[in-house]
Amino acid sequence: MTWLSDDPTWLAGSLGVAAVGCFLALRATQEGKYLIWGLSAAAAAVLVVVVERVWVTDEERVEAVVYDLRKSLLAGDAEGLLARMTPDVQYVQEGEALSGPATQSLIRSSLANSDLETVRVYGLQTSVGRQSRRGKAEFKVFTQGSILGPFGMGGAGAANTAWSLGFEEDEPGVWKVNRITPISLQLNVAATINAPPPPPRRRWGRSSGRDRPYDGRDEHDQLR
Numbered sequence: 001m002t003w004l005s006d007d008p009t010w011l012a013g014s015l016g017v018a019a020v021g022c023f024l025a026l027r028a029t030q031e032g033k034y035l036i037w038g039l040s041a042a043a044a045a046v047l048v049v050v051v052e053r054v055w056v057t058d059e060e061r062v063e064a065v066v067y068d069l070r071k072s073l074l075a076g077d078a079e080g081l082l083a084r085m086t087p088d089v090q091y092v093q094e095g096e097a098l099s100g101p102a103t104q105s106l107i108r109s110s111l112a113n114s115d116l117e118t119v120r121v122y123g124l125q126t127s128v129g130r131q132s133r134r135g136k137a138e139f140k141v142f143t144q145g146s147i148l149g150p151f152g153m154g155g156a157g158a159a160n161t162a163w164s165l166g167f168e169e170d171e172p173g174v175w176k177v178n179r180i181t182p183i184s185l186q187l188n189v190a191a192t193i194n195a196p197p198p199p200p201r202r203r204w205g206r207s208s209g210r211d212r213p214y215d216g217r218d219e220h221d222q223l224r
Contacts, residue, residue, distance in 0.1 A: 015042070016045045063126055069177070086176045091103040091106060116146075119142075125139065134169075136166055139160075139186075162184035
């Protein structure tokens, strides 16, 4: 019944048009039945709008979290972002995953020196499992400004990125993000952070027969 709970525009609009038609017919014919039908249609339209306002679905709650994240991102509020995430939230990209503490640290460091002018969410699609109480949101984001880390840019400018967020119901009616996955992002942040450090570079000097590690003495000292 998403036509009623999520978007009642067509139903309420149709009932409103029917009510107007009945009132016009009443004026033309002066028949009382049109008055009754018109009042009934108008009352039904009002009831549909009221039900939609009161009846909040899980999908709408997930959508609300996404837009709350947008507000926090635009404000550079890392703690506001993390408040809508589970403590063990993971940043996952191309098979690489960051732990909860690493993901939280990444978010804080990314927003520390960021300055966003525009954050626009579009193409948002949500789904919720009635039995599993798990959800998912997929959407695109247009950002303009400067931001570091996992949210789309490594400098100043504009960028379009695509994202998938996993959700779980933390308590009845409260949904939080437990997974952050970029769908379209050039830099693999998780792989970069998880990569082992490069081996130390070795300095080599020349000798008469073979190369050997440089021991800090110049060639004259080595030949004495």
